Amino acid sequence: MEEVESKLQNVVISDVKSNHIVDNSHSVLKANKEKFRECQENGDEQLPNGLQSPTTHQTSTENEGSTELSELSSDIVTEEKCSETPESCETIEVVRDNKTFRITYKVYESELELPSIMKLIQKDLSEPYSIYTYRYFINNWPKLCYLALYENKCVGCIVCKLDIHRQITKRGYIAMLAVDKEFRKLKIGTTLVQKAIRVMRANQADEVVLETEITNQPALKLYENLGFVRDKRLFHYYLNGVDALRLKLWFR
């Protein structure tokens, strides 16, 4: 069965012609989005994997700021296209233990990047998201997905969304953040978050939220250093008994 699944995924990403893909993705996405909306109206169980209520999700293991996809959006899924991308490609040099690393940050461009994003996130987080979950975020909000590359290898990524919460508030949501274990302490997590938030703010976001386990000290430090505060404590958010914290950053 593994063979079949990997074949499926191979089929999905083969024969890529970038522009063509974008066009097709949109028409397919429309169908997906209708489906997601329909799913939301029908209730939890209809939803594809990963978009169900928070109690189902397992914790991420220690990392520099990996967050779990958890929020069940009860909002209308808008076809939000982020109009500005302050920096779509930037290389930063960081030194760690006397070694210099050149990390290139770029915004998501095509499906070709999806497998490496999935691989990175699956390594860090125990929750098995299907490809559809990644597509939901990345195809709807590609300008909010950033990758960190080292020598052309993806070593960090962030996946977000931005939509209207309770018909009033424009809310950014950080769904997943992962940094390869070998590349910690290089400010990659912080930089990815900063880039994503800049785009959100440029698109009139009122606030940014995310959830993380109360035991995830590195993540809490990262976000609090940027001005996030702990808005709510979510008891038994993860069914293994660990509480989560909802972190919020207000722009107004």
Place this chain on the structure above:
Amino acid sequence: MFKFDMGDSSQSTQQENKPNYNWKDIKDEFFDCVEKLEVGELEMQDIFTLSESTSAVVMLDKASDIGHFEKKEDFPLSFKVAVETGQLKLKDFTYSELIGIFDSLFACLASWIQGTSIVQSILTCLYLHNTAAIEDKYLMSFCNGILKISRTISNFILRAGVYEEEDFQSNLFNFDLCDEIIARKVLAALRDSENSIQNCLRKLNSSDDEFKDLTAIISRIKYLRLMLQCLLELFPTRLVSPDESKMSDITKLLAGAIEVFPEIKKTIDRGTQPDPESHSPNPIGFSPNVNLRLIPPTFPRYPRIISRVDALNFLEELPKNIRLACKVIQFTNFQSVLSFFLEFSRIAEPCLLSRSVLQIIYFPAKGKVFGTLNLNEILKDSARDFIGPPGLLPRHQLFHDVQAKECIDLFFFNNGHIFARLIEVFGYYRSRQRYKIEELLTDFSNMQYEAEQVDAYCRKQFSSCTSADNCFESWSIYYSLRAMLHFLLLGFELELYSICEYFYIYWYMENVTLSWIISTLAQAEACLVEQKCSTEEFKNLSRGQKRTRLIKKMKPFDREMKIMQTLQSLCAGFCKAVGGFMKAGRIPKPLPEFDSEKFRYEHRFAAFVDFTAPQMISYQEFKENQEQIFTAGQEVLFLGSSHSFSQAKNILENLPNLDQELTSMLKVAKNNMVVMKLLANGHKKESKLTPNFDFSIHPCFPAIKQL
């Protein structure tokens, strides 16, 4: 592509029929068709939509596909098949096996109360699926007892309703929880087992292994019987809580359960222990996946059953908490009731059942305290005891004014539900309380407005020149402030505030919330004293010592005021301490690009925005205040802080009967007084390290320790 028959998912057999295979290999055909699709394209049909495709993609994935089992022993095993294949015995249990089953059932019971679904905890025990077939008297009576107590527990929890989906899985999936057998018979069977074991014990030597095993068994059966009986008797009959005499009997049962528990804990090793490699809580009698098809596929495959040690600790506290809950019938004064609920919420925090029991005892019926007293009447009494509004005093003219009476009655009629909800809030887990209080604060602000109107009306009807002019408003403000204070303190307890926020949180509590509570209490007390002094009996007392002594005695809020003053001094201490650290550059600040202290401040206190008393202090006003404080140098601030902690210490040292919480506060005050004094004297002047705020002694007021 193929069909695999899992059998039906009900309580009866899962594997009645052997699976029927109907394989047809269509791999090549499938991949041929797939070639025609573009990347990202999906073929949808009515019977195969996005939902089905996402499930198809994860088929046979061990984490996502619930029909896929890695190990043979994880395969669901029904009662019938287990018995037929000899995997489940129904008689000839060793004592160790019985103890093992009993303890794992206790672990499942505790897990269920703490949030695991009943079908993934208690009902994974196959014996519970058909207790009538069990041939061992002890096991049968115990299993029926477990089923019966589960039904009773769910009655309490569902009725009280102080939980959310993540706290407790309320779905019982229509399982028969010994509902056919009446409680009396279940209890009789348990007692029968106990008597039988007692007879055996008489013939044995206390040093025999058999004696120890049987003692272990009898203590478990006794605990279950006593707890079951107690819960059955506590549940309100005809919407009325047990009276004092019945409560006394119930308390005796609870004492018995508490007494027998040490024996249970002592003998935990005498039972069969779970295999650490397996998901089953016991080597025999359980099939963790037997009910898998009942639960949504999103639930965890292997639920967490808490360890036996943790379960027993939980069950040991249960009768103690319930015994404490029973004490609530002694309180009729609402102020005391509120304090009781607050305190209980802190003590019984981990146990939803205890908190539910307390809710049911107090409100067995909506709006009726203990089922017999009208909540609105109790609230009126509370207002009368708090500040003595003329409209509620029988000897006052206003009391006999029909229109004033109507106005007052309407006020309580409209707002009584707020207090009912406040009581309910304290039944929830602490983390839920905070945002429930936030929601309730809007209602409190509306109530304050209405109270102002009532006061205005009363003044118009009977102009008085006493200080009892704003009685109802004061009373409303007092309870609003209690809610606000709890809201702010919970933020510390739930670890919500970052270190860069401490200054404005403590500042707000010191200068606004606590300051208002103290002045409201002082005003209320003054009113009560004035009223007492105006009575005939007081006027007849001779002047001098008798009168002065009596006035001193008439300080109903003395203790509470002192506690509030302690809190205020502690907050002042922290405010100045953090201020000093900020001046010394020792409090880390977030990066400025996205951070805004103004927005943080405004959102943190957003729940107070609708109040007129106290009016929310704007960020600008706060900043002006902060600037004034910061004109002092850091050493001056540290010295001021030390004085404030010293003040708190003095108040507490002169307060009799300190409970555990006040004792912790005293410890913190003493520590901080010393540490701040050292800093004031220039100790570690050049340090830039962030000080350590240790919340282990008290969750809201940390001991300051330098790194």
